[in-house]
Amino acid sequence: MGHDAGRVDDDSAMRWNGWGDPAKARDLPLAVRSLLPLLLGRTRRPEHAVEIEDVRLPPSALRDDDLDAFRRAVGREHVDVSVEARVRHAGGRSTPDLLRRRIATQDAPDAVVRPADHDEVTVCLEIAGRAGIAVIPFGGGTSVVGALTPERGSHRAVVSLDLRRLTGVLRLDEVSGEAVLAAGTSGPEAESALAAHGLELGHFPQSFRYATIGGFAAARSSGQNSAGNGRFDAMVTGIRVATPTGEIDLGRAPGSAAGPDLIRVFLGSEGIFGVITEVRVRVHPIPHGRVLESWSFPDFASGVEGLRRIAQQGAGPTVIRLSDEAETAVSLAQVGRIGKALAKGAGIVTVYEGDGIPERRARTRALLEATGGVSAGEGASEGWLKGRFEGPYLRDALLDAGVFCETLETATTWSNLHALRAAVEKALKGGFADAGARSYIMCHVSHIYPTGASLYFTVLAGVRSDMLATWEPIKARVNDTIIAGGGTISHHHAVGRDHAPWLEREIGETGIRILAAIKRELDPQCIMNPGAVIAVERTS
Numbered sequence: 313m314g315h316d317a318g319r320v321d322d323d324s325a326m327r328w329n330g331w332g333d334p335a336k337a338r339d340l341p342l343a344v345r346s347l348l349p350l351l352l353g354r355t356r357r358p359e360h361a362v363e364i365e366d367v368r369l370p371p372s373a374l375r376d377d378d379l380d381a382f383r384r385a386v387g388r389e390h391v392d393v394s395v396e397a398r399v400r401h402a403g404g405r406s407t408p409d410l411l412r413r414r415i416a417t418q419d420a421p422d423a424v425v426r427p428a429d430h431d432e433v434t435v436c437l438e439i440a441g442r443a444g445i446a447v448i449p450f451g452g453g454t455s456v457v458g459a460l461t462p463e464r465g466s467h468r469a470v471v472s473l474d475l476r477r478l479t480g481v482l483r484l485d486e487v488s489g490e491a492v493l494a495a496g497t498s499g500p501e502a503e504s505a506l507a508a509h510g511l512e513l514g515h516f517p518q519s520f521r522y523a524t525i526g527g528f529a530a531a532r533s534s535g536q537n538s539a540g541n542g543r544f545d546a547m548v549t550g551i552r553v554a555t556p557t558g559e560i561d562l563g564r565a566p567g568s569a570a571g572p573d574l575i576r577v578f579l580g581s582e583g584i585f586g587v588i589t590e591v592r593v594r595v596h597p598i599p600h601g602r603v604l605e606s607w608s609f610p611d612f613a614s615g616v617e618g619l620r621r622i623a624q625q626g627a628g629p630t631v632i633r634l635s636d637e638a639e640t641a642v643s644l645a646q647v648g649r650i651g652k653a654l655a656k657g658a659g660i661v662t663v664y665e666g667d668g669i670p671e672r673r674a675r676t677r678a679l680l681e682a683t684g685g686v687s688a689g690e691g692a693s694e695g696w697l698k699g700r701f702e703g704p705y706l707r708d709a710l711l712d713a714g715v716f717c718e719t720l721e722t723a724t725t726w727s728n729l730h731a732l733r734a735a736v737e738k739a740l741k742g743g744f745a746d747a748g749a750r751s752y753i754m755c756h757v758s759h760i761y762p763t764g765a766s767l768y769f770t771v772l773a774g775v776r777s778d779m780l781a782t783w784e785p786i787k788a789r790v791n792d793t794i795i796a797g798g799g800t801i802s803h804h805h806a807v808g809r810d811h812a813p814w815l816e817r818e819i820g821e822t823g824i825r826i827l828a829a830i831k832r833e834l835d836p837q838c839i840m841n842p843g844a845v846i847a848v849e850r851t852s
């Protein structure tokens with residue numbers, strides 16, 4: 313399969329204040345522009361966003377001796393205090409992150425430091441520990457939960473430790489189907505290096521082109537092929553981490569009863585315990601053959617029933633994605649067609665890759681037909697496949713046009729899925745209505761398990777006042793609703809700083825104490841990404 317491979321290891325590959333390839337930035341397509349007034353009423357074009365040259369940052373708080381120490385560790389050219397480098401590492405790619413990039417006065421890390429390997433990472437952590445400098449590991453910079461916000465904690469400065477020089481397949485065991493990948497390897501780099509051996513990892517989040525292997529592990533990512541390949545956690549068989557108090561290298565056997573599984577401690581750790589430098593993953597032969605089929609359901613509920621049966625009976629598509637009526641109506645799943653054709657009901661996209669496609673497809677078809685689905689040919693699935701990494705470009709164009717656009721996600725059991733979806737939708741609609749804004753809420757299910765599924769919401773709103781100030785209380789209300797409604801605070805975007813205040817309500821006070829104790833042991837000075845996942849005051 314083609315993976316749109318390409319190197320993305322230099323900063324300029326990503327638009328500094330938006331998504332993706334700067335050359336692909338574009339205005340809103342006419343069809344979308346005509347649709348918006350119908351959905352949201354009149355919107356107000358915001359002020360022009362600032363250019364990077366006009367951004368004002370506080371001067372770097374690092375001293376010459378700090379910079380010299382980092383330069384000796386990684387090489388002079390790999391320590392950068394320029395405004396451009398600092399701004400490019402000032403946050404992730406959530407809508408609040410992008411809104412913060414649109415104003416002139418910003419905050420940013422005091423320097424960007426780029427180690428080349430595990431040993432250089434270790435030395436950087438030693439320097440930071442001795443000097444009392446906070447460190448934020450930086451992979452692809454695609455976090456959408458505030459995990460890269462330059463928080464200093466109790467420290468005088470913070471550096472962004474950019475890991476994209478740690479690249480490549482470090483070891484390959486073709487007999488066992490395992491590869492050790494350097495943590496800064498991007499999705500396309502990993503797939504093209506494996507493809508040279510006829511192998512595939514098969515992890516394709518929408519951020520695939522920019523996000524890194526270490527970031528997938530640190531944020532417990534889940535990709536579009538999760539129905540076939542599982543979430544990223546499930547692909548990880550080993551991990552190497554540099555922490556401020558020592559190294560840990562885990563995962564010597566495919567199954568083990570040697571105490572609690574410490575690999576899991578680092579999956580989802582978002583840089584708070586140390587820096588993941590290597591990830592061992594299971595790989596499989598590149599699948600040959602791909603079959604696409606789209607389905608139309610009378611409504612979301614019958615589509616969900618089809619998905620539940622597929623998950624519980626192991627029918628076997630590689631990708632399955634169900635859009636609700638609102639998402640189907642505007643063809644959100646097919647980026648090139650958004651707003652062009654208004655469709656009814658709820659649409660499902662299925663993709664099959666690999667062996668045994670005819671049998672897997674026949675099983676899936678039988679289950680979807682039994683729950684009210686009608687096959688709609690390849691069309692919508694082809695459209696989805698073609699545009700599956702392009703959707704985020706649209707958000708920039710919407711923000712430029714004065715339309716608020718953000719996504720959020722959760723997961724719950726099948727029996728609770730409809731209640732949770734309704735509650736989240738109500739919280740979103742109510743929140744925007746209270747702020748005097750019309751909103752359009754869409755939802756899809758794209759990760760399924762025998763016991764439940766994810767819910768992924770895309771929100772558009774005609775916010776006429778300050779977008780960030782309007783969104784923050786609505787997001788808090790939605791988080792409250794998710795926790796009260798039995799959902800997880802994140803199915804795959806992780807915790808970062810945006811969800812941290814809600815984590816305790818999910819894992820309990822004892823859960824937070826366990827995480828804080830691990831952090832105190834590995835990072836006693838709390839230099840590692842302070843304030844992400846657990847509040848700084850819980851770790852001291």
Ligand SMILES: Cc1cc2nc3c(=O)[nH]c(=O)nc-3n(C[C@H](O)[C@H](O)[C@H](O)COP(=O)(O)OP(=O)(O)OC[C@H]3O[C@@H](n4cnc5c(N)ncnc54)[C@H](O)[C@@H]3O)c2cc1C
Nearest residue numbers: 451452453454455459517518519524526527533534583588
């Ligand atoms: C448009 C868009 C679409 C997205 N689609 C998906 C999707 O489909 N599925 C999905 O799961 N997520 C998705 N995300 C979220 C994001 O891409 C994932 O969380 C991804 O795993 C982050 O990887 P990264 O390399 O960019 O990490 P970063 O954003 O750089 O970092 C994320 C967190 O991990 C830490 N970190 C990064 N690397 C390391 C390391 N080597 N060691 C220790 N800590 C580290 C950082 O400090 C930070 O706390 C999307 C984001 C965007 C903007």
